[in-house]
Amino acid sequence: MLQLFEFIARNRNFILFVLLEVFGFWLLFNSNNYWSVEYLNTANSANAKVLEVSNSVKEYSNLREVNASLAQENRLLNQQLVQLQQQKPTNAPNGYQPDSDFAARYQWVTIAKVIDNSTHRADNYLTIDKGTLHGVKVGMGVISPTGVVGKVKICNDKFSVITSILHSQFMVSTKLLRSNEIGTSKWERSNDPSVIQLKDISRYKPLVKGDTAVTTDQNAVFPAGLRIGRVKNFKVAPDGAFYDIDLQLSTDFSTLSYVYLVENKLLNKQQSLQEAVNEKKPK
Amino acid sequence: MTPNDLIRSALRWLLYVLLHVLVARHLVLFDHAFCYIYLGAILFLPFELNLTAALLISFMTGAIMDSFDNTLGLHIIASVLVAYLRPILIRYQLAQKISENRLELSLRGIGLPAFLSYVLVLVSIHHFVLLMVEAGSLGMLGFTFLKILGSIIFTTVALTLGQAFSR
Numbered sequence: 001m002l003q004l005f006e007f008i009a010r011n012r013n014f015i016l017f018v019l020l021e022v023f024g025f026w027l028l029f030n031s032n033n034y035w036s037v038e039y040l041n042t043a044n045s046a047n048a049k050v051l052e053v054s055n056s057v058k059e060y061s062n063l064r065e066v067n068a069s070l071a072q073e074n075r076l077l078n079q080q081l082v083q084l085q086q087q088k089p090t091n092a093p094n095g096y097q098p099d100s101d102f103a104a105r106y107q108w109v110t111i112a113k114v115i116d117n118s119t120h121r122a123d124n125y126l127t128i129d130k131g132t133l134h135g136v137k138v139g140m141g142v143i144s145p146t147g148v149v150g151k152v153k154i155c156n157d158k159f160s161v162i163t164s165i166l167h168s169q170f171m172v173s174t175k176l177l178r179s180n181e182i183g184t185s186k187w188e189r190s191n192d193p194s195v196i197q198l199k200d201i202s203r204y205k206p207l208v209k210g211d212t213a214v215t216t217d218q219n220a221v222f223p224a225g226l227r228i229g230r231v232k233n234f235k236v237a238p239d240g241a242f243y244d245i246d247l248q249l250s251t252d253f254s255t256l257s258y259v260y261l262v263e264n265k266l267l268n269k270q271q272s273l274q275e276a277v278n279e280k281k282p283k
Numbered sequence: 284m285t286p287n288d289l290i291r292s293a294l295r296w297l298l299y300v301l302l303h304v305l306v307a308r309h310l311v312l313f314d315h316a317f318c319y320i321y322l323g324a325i326l327f328l329p330f331e332l333n334l335t336a337a338l339l340i341s342f343m344t345g346a347i348m349d350s351f352d353n354t355l356g357l358h359i360i361a362s363v364l365v366a367y368l369r370p371i372l373i374r375y376q377l378a379q380k381i382s383e384n385r386l387e388l389s390l391r392g393i394g395l396p397a398f399l400s401y402v403l404v405l406v407s408i409h410h411f412v413l414l415m416v417e418a419g420s421l422g423m424l425g426f427t428f429l430k431i432l433g434s435i436i437f438t439t440v441a442l443t444l445g446q447a448f449s450r
Contacts, residue, residue, distance in 0.1 A: 013334040013335055016338050016339075017363060020359070021360060024356045024357075024359035024360040024363060025360060027349075027355045027359065028355065028356025028360065028416070047350055047351060050304060054304075
């Protein structure tokens with residue numbers, strides 16, 4: 001008996017080592033044991049606290065990726081939304097059934113970052129970091145999360161230049177939602193990059209301040225219903241037949257950072273048909 | 284061992300554990316190399332510490348790691364083994380330095396060659412046991428060996444750099 005105790009005392013570390021190892025293997029192979037379920041897992045409050053703190057730090061470094069994935073999600077959601085709207089236009093009579101190709105003609109091609117931007121010249125352009133390699137083509141519509149931005153003017157393989165809506169030659173067919181009038185928006189007074197002018201609405205129609213201006217169905221580049229701005233004020237020249245309307249732009253061009261590129265896949269077919277009519281006209 | 288040494292050792296242990304839980308646990312290089320830097324908490328325990336205490340401390344360290352990885356038992360097995368083999372290795376490899384009386388288990392204390400041979404052997408044993416037990420079978424043996432090799436290099440480099448840049 002004494003010898004046994006002596007043996008244990010002499011080899012206590014080895015015995016402890018074996019016991020701990022056996023205990024470790026027992027824990028590992030009985031994964032449902034009381035210890036691992038009750039205490040030693042990531043859900044216990046001390047561990048969860050540590051993980052929470054480390055995660056809150058990590059969240060900041062992940063913001064860029066989170067932003068990118070959200071923008072990507074928005075791109076797809078926007079595309080689906082427009083497609084659904086095109087399939088079932090709210091103002092169409094009952095029997096109207098759009099062709100499925102036609103309803104799906106708008107495609108959100110890509111998301112781009114604005115890397116250069118001017119707002120105070122007479123004709124303003126934006127530069128984005130996507131080009132033909134990413135599917136960008138000349139003539140595509142460019143929109144931001146808050147509304148219409150412009151149209152692709154030129155592009156190379158990596159970059160594109162966009163004619164901003166703040167351009168003296170850029171016109172957008174515009175509808176006022178509440179008064180249901182259609183006109184043309186164009187940037188004329190080049191001193192204020194937050195206000196655009198709306199023309200061609202008859203002075204005899206009732207107008208409301210604060211009315212929302214959106215793109216119309218007659219627009220080939222932009223899907224219908226995109227926000228442009230809201231009516232800031234309007235007046236009539238004494239001898240004019242139309243209102244001079246100022247629209248407050250919904251997009252703040254000075255802080256624009258990400259834009260979506262929209263392609264109308266049927267644009268060529270539509271335009272070639274319309275050009276054919278023009279050519280047949282006697283001159 | 285003075286109280287000052289004791290506090291320093293405890294802080295060093297805490298530092299390695301936190302470093303692993305907060306940072307190194309998430310590091311994976313080339314899908315194969317993992318960094319188990321918490322081994323520093325066991326490897327650099329004071330040499331004078333008796334084996335019983337070292338075994339219990341490494342058991343606790345392993346249990347903490349397991350609780351964060353939800354793999355209860357896995358790190359315990361490997362850590363306790365390392366703690367048991369540690370004095371044997373010190374006796375054989377660093378015998379002459381021990382006779383110089385004051386031995387501090389650090390890069391500065393024993394010099395790079397001795398440090399590397401000490402760390403490399405124990406890290407290799409630890410990773411071999413840990414990753415083989417984790418794999419659970421002899422299938423995908425090539426993948427497991429690649430993981431072991433990558434992790435040995437990664438952990439050793441991390442421990443050496445950590446020692447080189449600390450006081």
